[in-house]
Amino acid sequence: MTPWAQEQFKAAKPSFGPNASPLTETNDPIYHTCVPMGFPRIFLYPLPLQIVQTSGEVIMIFEYDSVRHQIFTDGRPHDTTLGALWMGDSIGHWEGNTLVTDTVNFNDKTWIDRMGHPHSAALHVIERIQRIDHDHLVDDITIDDPKAYTKPWTAHLPFVLKPKWTLAEVFCEDENSFQEIEENETKPAK
Amino acid sequence: MRVHSPGIALAFAITLIFSSSSIAQSTPPSKPAAPASVDQSHDLSGVWFNDHPRPLTTNERYWIYKFNLEEPPMTAWGKKQYDATKSSFGTREYPLAETNDPLYHTCTPPGLPRVYLHPFPIQIVQTPGEVLILFEYDSMRHQIFTDGRPHDTTLGPLWMGDSIGHWEGDTLVADTVNFNDKTWLDRIGHPHSEALHVIERIRRPDYDHLVDDITIDDPKAYTKPWTTRIEFLLKPKWTLAEQFCEDEESFQSLDKNAAAPAK
Numbered sequence: 001m002t003p004w005a006q007e008q009f010k011a012a013k014p015s016f017g018p019n020a021s022p023l024t025e026t027n028d029p030i031y032h033t034c035v036p037m038g039f040p041r042i043f044l045y046p047l048p049l050q051i052v053q054t055s056g057e058v059i060m061i062f063e064y065d066s067v068r069h070q071i072f073t074d075g076r077p078h079d080t081t082l083g084a085l086w087m088g089d090s091i092g093h094w095e096g097n098t099l100v101t102d103t104v105n106f107n108d109k110t111w112i113d114r115m116g117h118p119h120s121a122a123l124h125v126i127e128r129i130q131r132i133d134h135d136h137l138v139d140d141i142t143i144d145d146p147k148a149y150t151k152p153w154t155a156h157l158p159f160v161l162k163p164k165w166t167l168a169e170v171f172c173e174d175e176n177s178f179q180e181i182e183e184n185e186t187k188p189a190k
Numbered sequence: 191m192r193v194h195s196p197g198i199a200l201a202f203a204i205t206l207i208f209s210s211s212s213i214a215q216s217t218p219p220s221k222p223a224a225p226a227s228v229d230q231s232h233d234l235s236g237v238w239f240n241d242h243p244r245p246l247t248t249n250e251r252y253w254i255y256k257f258n259l260e261e262p263p264m265t266a267w268g269k270k271q272y273d274a275t276k277s278s279f280g281t282r283e284y285p286l287a288e289t290n291d292p293l294y295h296t297c298t299p300p301g302l303p304r305v306y307l308h309p310f311p312i313q314i315v316q317t318p319g320e321v322l323i324l325f326e327y328d329s330m331r332h333q334i335f336t337d338g339r340p341h342d343t344t345l346g347p348l349w350m351g352d353s354i355g356h357w358e359g360d361t362l363v364a365d366t367v368n369f370n371d372k373t374w375l376d377r378i379g380h381p382h383s384e385a386l387h388v389i390e391r392i393r394r395p396d397y398d399h400l401v402d403d404i405t406i407d408d409p410k411a412y413t414k415p416w417t418t419r420i421e422f423l424l425k426p427k428w429t430l431a432e433q434f435c436e437d438e439e440s441f442q443s444l445d446k447n448a449a450a451p452a453k
Contacts, residue, residue, distance in 0.1 A: 034297055034436045052315050052322060054235070059315065059324075066329045070430070085432050167333070169348050173298045 005118050005148035012116025019115065028116070029109060034172035036067055036086040038110025039103065040125055040141050043157055045114075050167050051137075058092065058099060063167040071101045078104055084121055086110065092127075101127040112143065120147035135161040232360040234321060234392060237429060238400050238422035239311040254309060255280035255377035257404070257418035268381050268411035275379025282378060291379070292372060297328065297435035299349040301373030302366060303388055303404050305330050306420055308377075313430050314400075321355060321362060321392075326430040334364045341367055347384055349373065364390040375406065383410035398424040 001009060013021040015028050023031070030037045037045065047063040056074035061067075071092040078089050084107035092101035103125040112119045124144040131137050137159040144152040242253055252259050255277065264272060276282075278289035292298055300308060310326035319337035324330075334355040341352050347370035355364035366388040375382045389405040400422040407415040 036434050036437070052317060054315060061322075061324075061331065066331050068324065068329060068430070072429070082431075086434060086437070087432060166335070168345075169350060171299055171349065173296055174349070 001117070002146075002148055002150055004120075008118035008148070009116055012111065012118070014111075014114060014116045017115045028114075029111065030172075034065070035109065036065065038106070039069060039087045040143075040155075041111060041113055042067055042069070042087075043139070043141070047170060048162060048165055048167060049159075058101075061167065063170050065170065065172050066167075071099070073099070078102075080105075084108070088123070088125065097130060099127070099129040101125075101129065103127075112148075118148050119143070119145050122147050137161070232357060232362070232394065233316060234314045234362065234394055234400060235316045236400075237311050237313045237425045239425050239428070240306070240309065241399070241421045241423035252280075253420075254307060256380065257303070257307070257376055257406075257420075258416070262380060262406065262416050263413045264380070265409075265411055265413055267383075271381035271411070272379055275374065275381070277374075277378045280378040291377070292374065293435075298372065299330060300327065301369065301375075302332060302350050303390075303406070304374060304376055305332070305350075306402070306404075310433065311425060311428055311430060312422070321364075324430060326433050328433060328435045334362070334366075336362070341365075343368075347371070351386075351388065358391075361391050361393040364388075364392065366390075375411075381411050382406070382408050385410050400424070 011027075013019075013025055013027045015021065015023055015026040015031055026032075029035055036042075042062050042064065043049075045062070045064050049063065050061045052059045052061065056072065058071045058073060060069040060071070062069070067087065069087055069090060071090040073092045073094070075093075076091060078091060082089055082105055085105050086107060086109070088103035089105040090101055090103040092099050094100070104123075106119065106121055106123045108119065108121045110119070111117060112123075122145055126142040126144065128140040128142075129137065139157040139159070140154055141157060142152050142154045143149060240253070242251070274290075276284040276288055276290045278284060278286055278291055278294055286294065289295075293300055299305075305325055305327060308325075308327040312326070313324040315322045315324065319335065321334045321336060323332040323334070325332070330350065332350060332353060334353040336355045336357070338356075339354060341354060345352055345368055348368050349370060349372070351366035352368040353364050353366040355362050357363070367386075369382065369384055369386045371382070371384045373382070374380065375386075385408055387407040389407065391403040391405075392400065394400050402420045402422070403417055404420065405415050405417045406412060
């Protein structure tokens, strides 16, 4: 992290993890409101995602709050007329069997993760997404944000296919939907 | 609405579901999926926007707050619910501070079919096993499974219901049940109960037009089923914008776009 980022990180009070604060003291932006958690933080939330692919785009739909990560693969450039976005503006292209995505135009209202690591509006996220076999997907995510990080760094997210699952309804505003997930946690999926 | 030059391609699509954890989820009864290819003769894909003329007065534009000009045939129970609602606009409007529209003071989902009344585009993505309707409004989705599965009776009441569908020729017939009773049927406060059963007949009469004939069947709230028709126009240069109810600024950016008509 840069000095600016370390300052942001020290001020963050996540609700869990090694630096956890009590819930009443957390300043996690998604805790007291239902604002979007942003990208790539949404990947860290333990709920499934569904990928739908057409010839012009790859759409990731997240069970959490039905948020979309819409990656346009039809050759369009980034849309510079858009204001700062929660999920950024994503375009992508194929390199062999790897989808390379490029996301910019972020607002600065989200945390990078659930611990409070920061990002600025200059955040640039590059993903390399590959289906290494029928049941496994890998997303190598590069965080490139010179204001917050002294150099780009990469995270490796593995996914397993769930052929019998469908996305449930999960709405942040509806506390009951979270209770159903907790009940479901006691029943292992097939 | 985002506008961009390359058109949205209408083509064969594949669906994959992935998870990074083993959190259990409610699953449909296991039925071997027998994927069929997407028949290009009934491809509903694209970004669509409600196709109505735009007359001058709010009260003439009833379709922004209710489905039909005539009142639906409410039961006594339905009428009682309706009389208690205080919508924020339309022909029975109350000041914002007094409205009891569940959407106004919270960001809970609008439910189905109310979501169709909100003046934002939809995107239909079609795969062999489902037709997915994505709404710009608060990122809602209406997922219609066409792989032959029955309704999932293990699900609790849902905001958007549980939807399955099948094709009758070129028409997608969607059947939605399992609703909760926390939403209004429309934006003026017509009611529904948990017994709500919504049947849609969705077809594309020509390349640029989509028609959704929606039947509301709710014996607790209405003395008989009634139908409304929503027509959509294809918007080949549009893409769905970000819109999150909790973020007031996303609504402001839409106001700016309203001044610059989309191509």
